[in-house]
Amino acid sequence: MDARTALEAERRETLARLATLTGDFAAIVEASEGSNADDEHDPEGSTIAFERSQVDALVRQARAHLEEVDAALARISGGTYGTCERCGRPIAAGRLEARPTARRCIECAGR
8 A cells, every 4th residue: 555545544443433432522511511410520430521521532532633633645746755854865665654644753753
């Protein structure tokens, strides 16, 4: 599978995950609206605020990943995909296979 095809598939998967997480977040918020429950002191387990915070973090993470995928697709279109943004040398094929959104070669990423 070529890089563009792999990235486009990853983009679709990320959009689907983001839609699910956004729905989960909305459901948590909706469930807590109008409730006068003191979830911060509930001995029965995790709080609604904690759950909301976790889902929010996952939403932000998915959005950031989507930006990385889009940037990699733009590099493909621009002819710079696979070239380290720091040193200008080629990024190893194994690195791109493992992390298709890589912007830097292993050496520069380790600095």
